[in-house]
Amino acid sequence: MKQLIAIAVREWKVxxxxxxxxxxxxLYLVLAGTYFYxxxxxxxxxxxxxxxxxxxxxxxxxxxLLIPFLRDLMSVFVFIIPLITMRSxxxxxxxxxxxxxxxxxxxxAVILMGKYLGSVTLVFGxxxxxxxxxxxxxxxxxxxxxxxxxxxxxxxxxxLFYVASGIVVSLFTENQIVxxxxxxxxxxxxxxxxxxxxVSPAPWDRFFAHFLFLAxxxxxxxxxxxxxxxxxxxxxxxxxxxxGWLKIRRHFSS
Amino acid sequence: MxxxxxxxxxxxxxxxxxxxxxLKILAGFLVPETGRSGxxxxxxxxxxxxxxxxxxxxxxxxxxxxxxxxxxxxxxYREMKVVEYLDFVGKLKxxxxxxxxxxxERLIRDCGLGQIYHKLIGSLSKGNRQRVxxxxxxxxxxxxxLLDEPTSALDPAQAIEIRRIIQGQKGKPPGGxxxxxxxxxxxxxxxxxxxxxxxxxxxxxxxxxxxxxxxxKSLESLFA
Numbered sequence: 252m253k254q255l256i257a258i259a260v261r262e263w264k265v266x267x268x269x270x271x272x273x274x275x276x277x278l279y280l281v282l283a284g285t286y287f288y289x290x291x292x293x294x295x296x297x298x299x300x301x302x303x304x305x306x307x308x309x310x311x312x313x314x315x316l317l318i319p320f321l322r323d324l325m326s327v328f329v330f331i332i333p334l335i336t337m338r339s340x341x342x343x344x345x346x347x348x349x350x351x352x353x354x355x356x357x358x359x360a361v362i363l364m365g366k367y368l369g370s371v372t373l374v375f376g377x378x379x380x381x382x383x384x385x386x387x388x389x390x391x392x393x394x395x396x397x398x399x400x401x402x403x404x405x406x407x408x409x410x411l412f413y414v415a416s417g418i419v420v421s422l423f424t425e426n427q428i429v430x431x432x433x434x435x436x437x438x439x440x441x442x443x444x445x446x447x448x449x450v451s452p453a454p455w456d457r458f459f460a461h462f463l464f465l466a467x468x469x470x471x472x473x474x475x476x477x478x479x480x481x482x483x484x485x486x487x488x489x490x491x492x493x494x495g496w497l498k499i500r501r502h503f504s505s
Numbered sequence: 506m507x508x509x510x511x512x513x514x515x516x517x518x519x520x521x522x523x524x525x526x527x528l529k530i531l532a533g534f535l536v537p538e539t540g541r542s543g544x545x546x547x548x549x550x551x552x553x554x555x556x557x558x559x560x561x562x563x564x565x566x567x568x569x570x571x572x573x574x575x576x577x578x579x580x581x582y583r584e585m586k587v588v589e590y591l592d593f594v595g596k597l598k599x600x601x602x603x604x605x606x607x608x609x610e611r612l613i614r615d616c617g618l619g620q621i622y623h624k625l626i627g628s629l630s631k632g633n634r635q636r637v638x639x640x641x642x643x644x645x646x647x648x649x650x651l652l653d654e655p656t657s658a659l660d661p662a663q664a665i666e667i668r669r670i671i672q673g674q675k676g677k678p679p680g681g682x683x684x685x686x687x688x689x690x691x692x693x694x695x696x697x698x699x700x701x702x703x704x705x706x707x708x709x710x711x712x713x714x715x716x717x718x719x720x721x722k723s724l725e726s727l728f729a
Contacts, residue, residue, distance in 0.1 A: 257596040261582070268584045347580035351641075354532040355597040356569035502534055503565045 254357050255365045262369025266335070275331055279377055282327045287384045290320035312392040313399065317385060318472055321402050324381055325468065328374070328410060333434035335373060336417025337427040339366050345425040359499035363418070363492065370414050378406060398474035405471025408484035413438065415488045419495035438465065506703055506710055508649075508684045513675055515695030515702045515716070516688040523708040524688035525577055528653045530554055531686070532574035533561065557648050570599065573647035575638050577654045583627030587618060587637055590626060591644060598645040612640040616670055632663035639670060650674060652687035656694060668698050696720070 266272045294316040343349040352362060388394050416437045421430040445466070448459035460466075467480040508514045516524050529535040537554060554561040556568045582590055591612065595605035613619050616636045621629055626637060635655065642650060655671065656664035677683050689695050695702055695716070702719045704712035712719060 253596050254599070257593055261585075261593060264589075265582070265584055346583075347576060347578065348582060350529065350532070350534045350576055351574065351580060352597075353534055354569060354572065354574045355594070356566045356599060357597050358566065502536065 255361050255368065258357075258362065258365025259369035259372065262339070262366060263373065265338075266369075266373060271334075275334060276377075279327060279331055280380070283324055283381060283384070286323035286327070287320050290316050290323065293319065311395070312388050313394040316392075317388055317394055317399060318402065320384065321381070321399075321406070322472065325406065325409075325465075328377070328406075328413070329435075329438055329465075331377070332374060332410070332413050333417050333431040336370050336414055336434060337421055337431035339370060339418050339430075340421040341424050341427045341430045345427075353499065353502040359496055359503055362499055363495045367415060367418050367492065370418060371411065374410050374414055375407075378403075378410065395474070398472075401471045401474045401476055404476065405468045405480070408481060408488075409465075409468055412484045412488045412491070415491045415495075419491050419498070422495055422498050506713060508686050509701070510684050511675070512701050513671065513685040513687070513699045515699035516686060516705065517690065517692060517695050517702055518688075518705040519690060522690075522705045524690075524705060525653050526708075527705070528574070528651050528686070528688055531556060531649075532572060532651050533565065533569050536561075570645075571648045572651060573642035573644070573649070574651045575642040575653060575655055577657060581626045581634060581637060581641070584625065586625055587622050587629075590637065591640060594641045594644050600645055604645075608644050608646075612643060615643070615673060616640040617666065632659050632666075635659060635663070635667060636670075639667065643674070646677065646683075648683045650683065650685040650687075652685065654688055654690075656689070664694070668694070671698055 294310075294312070297310055297315055340349065343352060385394070385399060389396070413434075417430070417434040420433045420437070421427075424430050424433070444459045448456050451459055467483055470477050470480050516527065518524050526535065530537050531554060554568075557571045559568045559571070561568050582593075585593065588609070591609050592605055595608060600608060613622055616639055618636060618640060621633050621637075626634060629637065639652070639655065642652065652671065656667050659667065671685060671687065674683070674685055687695075687698065699716055701714065702712070702716050703710060704719065712722060
C-alpha cells in the first residue's frame with residue numbers, strides 16, 4: 252500500500268510542479284466557466300421568453316440548466332484526460348526511469364495501480380470542481396438531486412474507463428503525443444462502433460452497442476441507472492487494466 | 506558466469522558486447538529467453554536467472570529486494586529533490602520510516618551528498634547525478650550491486666570519487682556476502698576497482714578469473 256501511495260503521490264507532484272498543470276487547470280476552469288455561463292444564459296432566455304418565443308413547458312433547472320452544462324463539461328474531460336495521462340508511462344520510458352522502476356521490488360499491479368490512482372485522483376479533483384457550479388444551483392434553485400447524482404455516477408465510471416485507457420496506452424509508447432492521440436482514438440472509435448451497431452444483425456448490434464462509451468452516459472443523464480451501462484464501463488475498465496498489468500508483468504516472468 | 510560473494514567483479518568488453526543487456530537481465534528489466542546466468546553464489550538453468558541463489562522466475566520480488574541497480578546514464582526524476590527521491594526509492598524498496606532515515610543519513614555521508622541533498626535533481630551536474638544514482642542503488646544495503654558504466658562521461662576527479670565509493674562497498678552489507686558487478690569498457694578502471702574480471706564479446710564469456718591473470722592475456726587470444 253505504501254508503494255502504491257508513493258507512486259501516486261509522485262504523479263501528483265510531477266503534475267503540479269510543471270507549468271503544464273497550470274495550463275490544464277486554467278483551460279478546464281475557463282471552459283467549465285464558459286459552459287456554465289452559456290447554460291445559465293440559455294436557461295434565462297427560456298425562463299424569460301420574448302414576444303417572439305413561448306415559455307417552455309415544465310422548465311426546470313435540472314433538465315434545462317445543469318444537465319446541458321454537465322453534457323458540455325464532458326467534452327472538456329474528453330479533451331483534457333489524454334493530456335494528463337499521456338506522460339504517465341511514456342515519459343518514464345523516454346527518460347529511462349521505467350528501467351529503474353521495474354528493477355525495484357514493486358509488483359506490476361502496484362506500479363500500474365499507483366499510476367492509475369495518481370491520474371484518477373487528479374481527474375476526480377477536476378470533476379469535484381464542477382460541484383461548485385452545481386452547489387450554486389442547489390443553493391438558489393431546486394434541482395432534482397437524484398438525477399444529478401446519476402450523472403456524476405455515470406461520469407465517474409466513464410472517467411475511470413477513460414483514464415485507464417490513457418494510462419495503458421502510454422505503456423506502449425515512448426512518445427507522449429502518440430499516447431494522447433491513441434487515447435483520443437479510443438473514445439472516437441465509438442463512432443465506428445456506432446456504425447457497426449447500426450449495420451450489424453442481431454445479436455452483433457447489441458454487442459457493438461456495448462462499446463458506445465459516450466452513448467452509455469445518456470441514460471445516466473436521464474436519471475436512469477441500468478446495470479448494463481455500469482457493467483459496460485466496469486468490464487471494459489478491468490479488461491484495459493488487465494492488458495496493462497500483463498504488459499508490465501512481462502518484466503517479471505519469462 | 507559466477508560472481509562470488511564478497512567480490513567486486515568487473516564486466517569488460519567492447520561496445521555492443523552485451524554488458525548492459527546482461528546487467529538489465531540481472532536487474533530484472535529484461536527477461537532472458539535462453540542461456541543462463543547467476544550472481545553472488547547463484548547457479549543457473551536454461552533461460553533462468555539466479556541471484557543470491559534465488560530464481561527470478563520463481564521469486565521475482567525476493568530477488569529484486571536483494572539488488573541495487575545503477576543504469577549507465579543517471580536516469581532519475583529530474584523534478585524531485587535528492588532527499589525526496591531517496592525517500593521515494595526507500596518506500597519502493599519497502600524500507601520503514603526509521604530505516605529510510607538512517608539509510609539516507611548513511612548515504613549522504615558515504616556518497617558525499619551533503620551539499621546537494623535539498624537540490625532538484627534536474628539542477629545537478631552529471632557527476633552529482635551519478636552520485637545520486639549510486640546512492641539509490643546502495644539504498645537498503647542490497648546484497649548484489651549492479652553498476653553499468655558507473656564512471657562513464659565523468660571527469661577524472663569525479664571518476665576517482667565514484668571508484669572510492671564502489672571500493673567502500675567491499676565486504677558490505679554488514680555480515681558480508683554481498684557482491685558487486687560493474688561494467689566498463691575501460692580496462693584501467695576495472696583494474697583500479699575490481700578483484701575479478703569477466704570479459705565478454707558478442708554476448709559470450711571469453712574470460713573469467715582474477716584481474717592479475719587477465720592482465721597476462723593478449724587481446725588477440727580473447728577475441729579469437
